[in-house]
Amino acid sequence: MDFNHLDTVKDPVLGNGLAASKDLSAGEPIIKISEPFLIVVEKDALEKVCSFCLIESDASSLKRCTGCKVVRYCTPTCQKADWKLIHKNECSLLQRLPGIPPTPVRALYQALLRYVRPTFELDSRSASLEHHVQDLKKDRKRWDEIVLQAKGALEFSKTPADKMDMVTRLLCIMATNAFRATLPDDTPIGLCYEPTLALANHSCMPNAFIMFDGRSISLMTLNPIKTGEQIFISYVDFTQSRDQRRGELKQRYFFDCECEKCKYSRTPYRVCKETTAVPSEKLALLYDYKTLVSQADEREHEIQAIRQDLNDLKQEIYVAHSLIDLSKTTASETERLNFLKQAISDLSLYKNHKLFALPPYSTVLDELYLTYIDNGHLTSALILLLFIFLNCDIYNWPQPNHPIRVTRLFTIARLLKYASSLEPATLEQTLPFIPREILTGIDFIDATHTILILVNELAPLSHGQGTRFIGQVELELREVEEVQRLRGGVGKALQKWQSEGNTAVDGRNIASQIFTGLKTLAGFAFEVIGKQNL
Template identity: 25%
Template sequence: MSDQPALSVAPPVPFHIAKSNICTDQSGGTGSGLFAGRRFGAGEQIAVFKRPLVGSLETERISDTCANCYVWTEGSSGTRLYVPEGTEVQKCAGCHRFRYCSKACQKEAWNRGHKHECKLLKPLIGRELPKAFLACMELLIRRKHDLISDEDWEMLCRLPDHIDDFKRTASYENMVLMAVGAGEFSSSQNMFDQDFIAAMYGRVLSNSLTLITPTLDPLGIILDPTLCRINHSCDPNAYIMMDGAEVSIRTLRPIKKDKEIYISYIDTTNPYHKRQAELQSRWFFTCRCIKCQKGATLQEDNWTVPANYALKPDDMESFAGSQKEVFSIYEKLQRLSNVETLVPALEQALQICHESKCWPLYRQPYAALRDDLIVNLLSVGKYKAVWAQCAKRYKHITPKLYPVPFHPVRVVQTWQMAMLAAYLASTEDGIEAPGVNMGLIAMMLVKQVLDAASFSHGPDSAFMKSVKSKADEMIEELKRSVGTPNKEIMDKELENQRDMLIEMGDWAKDGEELSELKKLAMVERAFSV
């Protein structure tokens, strides 16, 4: 045996930055991207960042979200069990703008730069400031006080500012005014000239990613010179997940060494032309991913037509007109806040799609309208109607739009459905149908989430821990009521309840109330069992 000490081998770097060819700007140029430093399997973490360089909350979230760890206190119940019960945020006594959930969070934010920012924000008390304005202001202040490293600052300044692209938009003048304000209120005009500040504001607008909770609730924006190097693809192989302030890059499918890492900036379930238009208007590039190279020929652009029917040019023109009309309705509905008006409007929009006889349930915005209907029905306590819509989505839509079992959207939707099932099992006014046990359906759904969450969120994430805790709670409750169940019998019964749930997927008929739904198929199945 050799007496030489063993050499320590450094682990491979998880990623590196290199030239990318997937996204082209107005001039046909391309930028750089992140590439895998080794092979990664599906559902694996590529890299984790303690926190992004900058995070900025939506105006609506400033009053109920910690500005340091991004815990959303409104989410301390229901599906957001990862939020500690009783969590509250207290307003900063200086700026009266940001709030913190603990002294530790306040101290961390103070040392990171709020001590310089606080007094500058004080004159702006009561004024509503855009998240991009606050993010730009924070960047300038922290750099002025040497709280951003030279390396990070140089990487940040190499991000595209898209100033020439912004000049061609109607929002350019407002953007310049915001940039001037950010420079003035950060007291950094002597260090950075107006053009530089405008360019930095452009970088914030065109490079920021969405700040999210583990259940994908949007809270604001984040900007980080490394994370912002990840390019978009409409067929992404990775995604960004957040656990408080911690940001991780996780894989959707295996990625080979030296292959580029892609995430999606938009809802990639939209039709081809809708995706391209959104990318052009928001990020000023044309996507050249494998999916977009196939144009409007894939699932997102399919219509339902009889097998032996040959589509005519007039048909396609009619379909395009219907799609434009429904997207227009959907965008208008996004601006409504009155639930009493919104729910019937959403139901009517769903009925338009349904009555077209050619619109697949999973084609947008049909699916998105249903998502919004579910959220709004929940807000008014129509839980039975919500359940019927969730079951329809579970059976017909989610598997088509998110075929990867641990896709974060699929996992979160299943988790939300599990919590609704648990609630319906606990109330006398629950779902009544022969053979249905909502408690076991809830357990079956929680088990599905438990199997997937270690891949979607990570085995040590707060979300995973909350799911595990709920699963343990359900098992203990089952033991108290019927004793320790036989595993084989229990697995069989959970599978039977899943079949029941699949049957429920056909209860909801667009435009009908749950009380009018026909349950004949469920009754027949119950008797056959």
């Protein structure tokens, strides 16, 4: 572990925390941990990721453990490494059990087997962390579940019965301090417990974020951070409403958030205005930062002008959240789509005033986009995602190097690649409400190439140098460059724009024209919502 950029601090209000030991620029790794304290693949991801290196693959390419037939590996090397690390102690247990234990139970007995034996005492790094045992005991149902899980882990790990209090405390420590392990696109795949990073305090306006690259975990800067400045991450989805954020933080972590975003009810537009962005002359062709700040200011004034009208929407907002929940539980994809369309209709005030980034409107748009993805309507998903990126994402995640922003751009590139594979007549059939001259006016191969150039520039700042995500981006970029080579002409101009920036006039003009076309496509998002059924 590299601790060169990290100090521990004692905050009089927040308690233990982490601070920068030197000036850090945006997109810089603060600390990288190649082997976290504990990382466990959750049940729903066991068939799609290697249980050691956490590489995502289709189930047919991952080989099951021949003993327990539960965990899977991408190579014999990973299988041997995991066997030595923990699986030799877990395999026979998984064979005996009627089902796969819950992820917290698996994580707890792995921690007991790896770190607690033979002394059966808490390791020093865990013992210093907050456990909230007394707070958790106040919720009888929740506490009973914790005790039940602790008993299971105690028995599975053959820990002495008189160590039950210690085992329960360790479970509470892990529940309070663990992170979601994710793929590069933020898809959750498991649980990661790393005491060093658990010291980072929370803010709904974080200046850093945690990034996974297989088993490796990094703490990366979002904003420039000065020496001695405290490092904040977000424990929850900070794009939610203030009430949702505060409710989740109180329920899970037992504190009232008093960050500036919560304390002063700051909107995404206000936060965007106050955020220092990473300069990018290429990205400025898609949206100009000064124009963005000006538009954020206009939206902020709009919110103040209709504040009472927004406050009167409490019932509609409650119904919208209910419809989102219903859309996730229904087995009918048509019902799912209809629930979300109803939510959009009920929140028409947001649309009328172009307040697309405010929750729950942005959440409904995301769910609509995912619905089209899940049902193979990829061109409709492309239009929606372009709209979401330009009207929600750039405000909700105002730093261009935020990993969600960068992975969204990468997804846009992949959807453009799909659109480029379609015959013009087929593309027109999938989007009949978009005029033919607009569709034929966009070269989707050039558009794919251009967006990938943006992603390639931003990825080292969002995901870190040498990561698997960067490898994926570079592979896609090489493929489109080869297609462009065979076509001749435009590809070379874009490659020159990639290496020389906006001084490469021909490439800059091509990129600018493409971005204009994509913004035009984004303008048809509500035609997609209104006319595209499943």
